[in-house]
Structure formats: structure tokens, C-alpha cells
Amino acid sequence: MSASIFMKRMALIMLSVWVLPALAAEPSLLLTHLTVVDGTGMPAKPDMTIAIEGGHISAIYPDGSRAAPKGARVEDLSGRYVIPGLIDAHVHLTGAEPDFAHYLPHLQALLRGGVTAVRDMAGDDRLIGYLADEANSDALASPDTYYVALMAGPTFFAEDERVQEASAGEQLGFAPWMQAISPSTNIPLAVAEAKGTGATALKLYANLPASLVTKIAAEAHRQGLRVWTHATIFPATPGDAVAAGADTISHSPYLVWAAAPKVPDDYRVRAMGDFTHIRPDAPQILALFKAMTQHGTILDATLLPFEQEAEHDPKKVGAGIMPWSYAVTQLAHRQGVLVDVGTDSSGLPDNAHGPDLKALPLVHTEMALLVEHCGFTPLEAIHAATQVSAAAMGQSSQRGTISPGKRADLVVLMADPTRDIHNTGKIAFVIKNGRIYTNDGG
Ligand SMILES: [Zn+2]
Incomplete structure (x- = not known):
């Protein structure tokens, strides 16, 4: 290498060392004149600007209270509202x-429908892990994805076709994501x-005694x-799961x-519970709620799938x-138990051929059920689908509210x-x- 080429390369390296941090310090996108519903449950704040830099929210302030940095892209969103990206805390993406x-058109439909993250509650982790890696690095237009490895008692694996499918090619009960525990x-x-x-x-999931849980x-x-459990890991009871330290209970x-x-x-x-004779406010259930608030256990309510089953x-x-329910x-x-928003579905409603890619994601329907049947205000339902669902997913520090330092995951x-x-x-x-995703393909 000649001396002059060497010097040019050194100069380039030094330039990149100097220039990149300087660029990174400037907000790259300013959303102005928005009404912000920040996901914490606090009232909406009108006339706000959100500054986004490098994928994160860098600042939120009243319109015009700071000068727009040079070179920032400014989007005037007068008359618009913004909420944190919605999180469906109970999906099964893969079949x-x-x-x-x-799965790509499906994932894209979820994202464009306002779902920026999902908690996948069991499937084939060989596939889900791959999709999650691609989604979480923005290689795909997809909600970010967090997922589980399932454990259950040995008898469960012989009884349940879904786990047989999800661990095809592996010895039943011994795939690392579908393990039989005795x-x-x-x-x-x-x-x-x-x-x-x-x-x-x-x-x-099922067939585990309290001692093993x-x-x-x-x-x-x-x-x-x-630890994300079903409420019915029989013979372990819902109380056993909470006492064992379950982070969420479904x-x-x-x-x-x-x-x-x-x-x-x-x-x-x-x-097939005895919903006629057991009162929702039975002393044992009130005691369970008390234990849940003490442990910080989140209730993954998933009302929609049961409503559909009860109807059909x-x-x-x-x-x-x-x-x-x-x-x-x-x-x-x-009683102060945190309730998340999960749909226990593919995230989309089905039509005759499978998930309806043109339909609005079901997370919106589950939120409406909380408002229309469970006494939530709309603000509380938004809080449930954002800050609480992020906590359910183990992502509180990164997502779920519109605040400085959090991911710029937003629905306008x-x-x-x-x-x-x-x-x-x-x-x-x-x-x-x-990154902006519009419904016209942008
Ligand atoms: Zn499920």
C-alpha cells in the first residue's frame, strides 16, 4: 500500500470516528403537533413534539419549546393522536x-395494524426463533417477537397433538422447547x-404438581x-403457580x-369450570388477587378466544x-392486579382460508372487550395493551410507554x-x- 493511500484510509477512518457520534447526537425525526397518550395511564397531552433518534425516543416536549435541530425530518401531525406500539401479549404465530x-404477509399485517411487539406463547422454536431474530433486527416488517419454551408433565405429550407437531423430528418430550418434566x-x-x-x-402448561412448579x-x-404459566397446570392450582413466583398467569x-x-x-x-355456583368474588379468588399484587403477577386475561368459543x-x-370471566x-x-392484553390467536381474525390479512389485528378487539365489559376506561385499556403488556413480555425497560430512552414504537x-x-x-x-410503516406499502 502506498503512503498516500494509507494516509487517505487513515483520514477516512478518523473522519468516521469523528463524524458518526456528531450525527448520532441529532434527532433524525421530529413528530410535531401531536396529542400524546403515553401508555402510563396518565391523561392525554395535546400539542407535543416527539423527537426520535436512532430508533429510540430522545425527547418529548411542548410544541415550539425547543428549536428544531438542523437536518431533522419534521412531520407536522396536527389533529393526530399517538399511542405506544400495541403489544399482543398472547399469540401463537406459527402453525x-x-x-x-x-408467515411474512401475516407479520406485516400485524405491524401495519399497530402491533409492534408480540409475546408468542408456544410453538416450534426452530421457526419462531428464526422469525424473532429477523423481526427484532428489523430485517422483516414484523412486530418484534419474544417467545417461550414449554414444559409440562410427561402424560401431556402423549395427549396433545399441537406439541407433537411443534416438536416434529425430535423425541417427544425432549425437544428443548417442548420438554416433559417428571x-x-x-x-x-x-x-x-x-x-x-x-x-x-x-x-x-399442564400436568405438573405444585412441588415441581x-x-x-x-x-x-x-x-x-x-415464568409464564397457565392458571391450570393441574394438579397445581392457580394459587400454587402464583406462590411459585409466576410472572404472568394466563x-x-x-x-x-x-x-x-x-x-x-x-x-x-x-x-368447564362451575361458573354458575362459584362467585368471581369468592374468598379464595380475592386471596389469589392479593397474592398476585404482592408478587407482581400479571393477569393475561385473553377474553376474546373464550367469547368466540362460547358463541360458536x-x-x-x-x-x-x-x-x-x-x-x-x-x-x-x-383490586390492583395488572391485566395485559393478549388474544391467544394468530393475532388476526380468521376467514375461510386462514388469517384475514386485510383485517385489523385482534388486539384492538380485546381492548374493546376490557372497556365494554370489564369496567376499564379507554386510557386503562391502552395502558393494558402497552405498558402492562410490555411488562408481561419482560420488556419494561425498552417498551410500552412514550418516554425518553424507550424504543420509538408508536401508532399514530x-x-x-x-x-x-x-x-x-x-x-x-x-x-x-x-422506522415508519404506512398502509400504502411504505
Ligand atoms: Zn395460548
């Missing part, structure tokens, strides 16, 4: 189709294998994994088993399931969502990680 490309299992090793899948949490949860937390209707004289042996009858296949659920969710909320709306919760569906555009 039997193993080709990742199959009293003889080496729990630290099993948890380490689960962690190796890239999962954020263990999902404890306690051991697994303690070891998961020791290894830095979260499905409002299953809380009925906290007050049942005994829990069934078979997890498959879990939706009522024999599969106990009589009176929906009024009971709405009442228990309202009571949990009143054409109408006031605090007046009518259905206005969360009137989307102008979505920002994830500072």
Missing part, C-alpha cells in the same frame, strides 16, 4: 407450515436447554428466564379453579363462562382513542424502532 416465508428430571439442565432456544421465558420456577428465575376463566373444591386430573376440561362451540366451555377480570383490575391515530377505544383502529401510520 404446521414450516416455511418461514409463509420428578426425576434434572431441572437445572432442562432449564438451561430451554434457555438455549433463545426463549425469554418458560411456559408451564415451585422447583422449575425458582431455577428459571435463577437462570434469568421468566386466562381469566381458569381462575375459577382457585375456588373449586378440587381440580380435575385432566387439563382438557379446564374450560358452547358445549366446549362451562355455562356462564363469559359473564363470569368479565366480572373476574373487572374485579382483578379493581386519526381520532382520539381516549374518547372511543375503537379509534385505536383508525391508524395513520406505525413506527417501529424509529
Whole structure:
């Protein structure tokens, strides 16, 4: 290499060292004249500017109170509202189709529908892990994705077709993301294998005694994994799961088993609770809520899938399931239990051919159920789908509110969502990680 080329290269290197930090210090995108609903549950603030820099929110301030930095792209959003990116805290993104490309239009539909992150609650982690890596690095137009490795008692694996499908090619009950746990299992090793899948949490699903739930949860937390359980891990009760330190507990209707004289042996009858005789405010359920607030356990209510089942296949659920589930969710909320927003679905409604890619994501419908049936204000439902769902996903420090330092995950709306919760569906555009995604393909 000649001396002059060497010098030029050195100059380039020095230039990049000097120039890059200087550029990075300037906000690259300013959203002005917005009404901000920040996700914390605080009232909306009109006439605000949000500065976005390098994928994060760098500042929020009243319009005109600071000069716009030179070179910043300024978007005047007069008359618009902004909420944090919505988080569906209970999806199952993947099904039997193993080709990742199959899921791309679906993921894109979720993102354009305002969903900037999802918590995937079980599937084939070989596929989900790949999609999550691509989504979380913005290589795909997709919500960011956090997922689980599932554990259950050995008998569950013989009974459930879904786990057989999701661990195809592996010995049933021994795939690191679908493990059968018995009293003889080496729990630290099993948890380490689960962690190796890239999962954020263990999902404890079925057929586990309280003693094993306690051991697994303690070891998961020791290894830095979260613990997301079903309320019905029979024979473990909802109270056993909370006492073991579950970070989230899924499905409002299953809380009925906290007050049942005994829990069934078979997890498959879990939706057949005695909703006629057990009151949502039974002392055992109030005690469960108290334990949940003390442990910080979030209720993953998932009302929508049960509402649909009660309407289309009522024999599969106990009589009176929906009024009971709405009442228990309202009571949990009143008692100070944090409630997230999850749909226990692909995230989109189905049409005759599968997920309807033109439809609004179901997270909007679940939020509306909280308002229309469970006594939430629209502000509280937005809080549930943002700050609380981010906490459920283990992402509180990064997401869930519009505040400096958080990811620039935002949904810009054409109408006031605090007046009518259905206005969360009137989307102008979505920002994830500072990138703008519009509905016309931009
Ligand atoms: Zn689920």
C-alpha cells in the first residue's frame, strides 16, 4: 500500500470516528403537533413534539419549546393522536407450515395494524426463533417477537397433538422447547436447554404438581428466564403457580379453579369450570388477587378466544363462562392486579382460508372487550395493551410507554382513542424502532 493511500484510509477512518457520534447526537425525526397518550395511564397531552433518534425516543416536549435541530425530518401531525406500539401479549404465530416465508404477509399485517411487539406463547422454536431474530433486527416488517419454551408433565405429550407437531423430528418430550418434566428430571439442565432456544421465558402448561412448579420456577428465575404459566397446570392450582413466583398467569376463566373444591386430573376440561355456583368474588379468588399484587403477577386475561368459543362451540366451555370471566377480570383490575392484553390467536381474525390479512389485528378487539365489559376506561385499556403488556413480555425497560430512552414504537391515530377505544383502529401510520410503516406499502 502506498503512503498516500494509507494516509487517505487513515483520514477516512478518523473522519468516521469523528463524524458518526456528531450525527448520532441529532434527532433524525421530529413528530410535531401531536396529542400524546403515553401508555402510563396518565391523561392525554395535546400539542407535543416527539423527537426520535436512532430508533429510540430522545425527547418529548411542548410544541415550539425547543428549536428544531438542523437536518431533522419534521412531520407536522396536527389533529393526530399517538399511542405506544400495541403489544399482543398472547399469540401463537406459527402453525404446521414450516416455511418461514409463509408467515411474512401475516407479520406485516400485524405491524401495519399497530402491533409492534408480540409475546408468542408456544410453538416450534426452530421457526419462531428464526422469525424473532429477523423481526427484532428489523430485517422483516414484523412486530418484534419474544417467545417461550414449554414444559409440562410427561402424560401431556402423549395427549396433545399441537406439541407433537411443534416438536416434529425430535423425541417427544425432549425437544428443548417442548420438554416433559417428571420428578426425576434434572431441572437445572432442562432449564438451561430451554434457555438455549433463545426463549425469554418458560411456559408451564399442564400436568405438573405444585412441588415441581415451585422447583422449575425458582431455577428459571435463577437462570434469568421468566415464568409464564397457565392458571391450570393441574394438579397445581392457580394459587400454587402464583406462590411459585409466576410472572404472568394466563386466562381469566381458569381462575375459577382457585375456588373449586378440587381440580380435575385432566387439563382438557379446564374450560368447564362451575361458573354458575362459584362467585368471581369468592374468598379464595380475592386471596389469589392479593397474592398476585404482592408478587407482581400479571393477569393475561385473553377474553376474546373464550367469547368466540362460547358463541360458536358452547358445549366446549362451562355455562356462564363469559359473564363470569368479565366480572373476574373487572374485579382483578379493581383490586390492583395488572391485566395485559393478549388474544391467544394468530393475532388476526380468521376467514375461510386462514388469517384475514386485510383485517385489523385482534388486539384492538380485546381492548374493546376490557372497556365494554370489564369496567376499564379507554386510557386503562391502552395502558393494558402497552405498558402492562410490555411488562408481561419482560420488556419494561425498552417498551410500552412514550418516554425518553424507550424504543420509538408508536401508532399514530386519526381520532382520539381516549374518547372511543375503537379509534385505536383508525391508524395513520406505525413506527417501529424509529422506522415508519404506512398502509400504502411504505
Ligand atoms: Zn395460548
